[in-house]
Amino acid sequence: MREIVRIGREQLAAVGPTELSLRSVARELGVVSSAVYRYVASRDELLTLLIVDAFDELGDEVDAALNRGGRHARAQIQQIASAVRDWAAREPSRYALIYGTPVPGYHAPAERTVDPGTRVVMALLGVVEQAYLDGAAAVPGGPLPRPVRTDMDALRREYDLQMPAVLLARCFALWTGLFGAVSFDVFDQYGTDTITDRAALLKVQIDLYIDALGIA
């Protein structure tokens, strides 16, 4: 079982999420294809296992990066960002599996993927919330469009956040900005040769997002 996930991971290192096949996993496992069905009900379930696995590993890396240090919110966010980037660069297919084009025909079962899938945002929110509580985050003025405000308030209640809705909305910009930058990097959207040090560029971009959050 664990073996299957391990091999699935390995396969993903070679082949993009869409063409991950039960048969290739079986082959690599040194077993006939139908044998895999003893452990996994279908290809979809294999994908689910690998998605959860990827989210969890990324989540672990992020947590580890956070623990490694930096007391300042800015440093912590930068650390989260590089952890994400490093993992994504190391595991482009697994990154694509969870943050790229959804695998066609596959629908993730919410009850298994939501929790692991939110670990990175949760880490970011944790840092910003703490900065807010410490008075280290400037609260931006300006109203929020009603529907956004409603959603943000619902989230604040759900996750028990003290930060105001405006700040929470800005966290979304940080979150999507981070993954946008990482995706451009991993999926090679910058032309070839235009950016020589992508890690450095990411750092600059994240700095900008942090500035925009009003964090010291």
Added chain:
Amino acid sequence: MREIVRIGREQLAAVGPTELSLRSVARELGVVSSAVYRYVASRDELLTLLIVDAFDELGDEVDAALNRGGRHARAQIQQIASAVRDWAAREPSRYALIYGTPVPGYHAPAERTVDPGTRVVMALLGVVEQAYLDGAAAVPGGPLPRPVRTDMDALRREYDLQMPAVLLARCFALWTGLFGAVSFDVFDQYGTDTITDRAALLKVQIDLYIDALGIA
């Protein structure tokens, strides 16, 4: 020929870029699969045609949105952003083709895809450059890490930009931030039901990025 691209587009409406097949295009065209080879050398070339087609259509939409008005940089950028979002929401598969996980095994021929692929950034850069020339963009202080600075200077020369390197670097944050937010939306990375009005959220996010650019 044009017919083939048209049908390819239609197919993409139904099936994700990875499983776009020559045979399905032929089928839809009412023709035997080998006939398509009279017009297109291989599946890869079909993909190239569709990629260029998608980039061009998106570029046209963005240009149209820009022309539709707003003299202020802020309004113009917001208009570009909604044009991108609207097109992406309408054509998720074609968006995935150009901004999602790269199709495995396919390599885009740079000489055909680069120009159409840069139209959106070019539009953004045009707006920011104009704002800079009008003195409407605050030039941020702070140095840039050396490699980033070098890349930015190369780009400034290549595209004949007056804006300083720091500002250009910030344009990258706007660019990747925009596509990060749109991808999260189109690829359904926000949980279900957490965001009720995604267009409104995008607007808030883009506003933040514009603030960060120091644009009035």
Added chain:
DNA sequence: TGTACATCAGTGAACGCGCGTTCACTGATGTAC
């Protein structure tokens, strides 16, 4: 200690499918004399 039986991991063949690409071909349309 020895036998009878149940459990269970893995086998192997088969199903029906769709794919990209090749090849020799047909038959209509257009051109040259």
Added chain:
DNA sequence: TGTACATCAGTGAACGCGCGTTCACTGATGTAC
């Protein structure tokens, strides 16, 4: 005006491939008496 020929769009069969999934099965291991 009429015939001979070239062009060219499309055909149809075939190649070898990999896929997900099913099914009845073998044979080793473990358990109960």
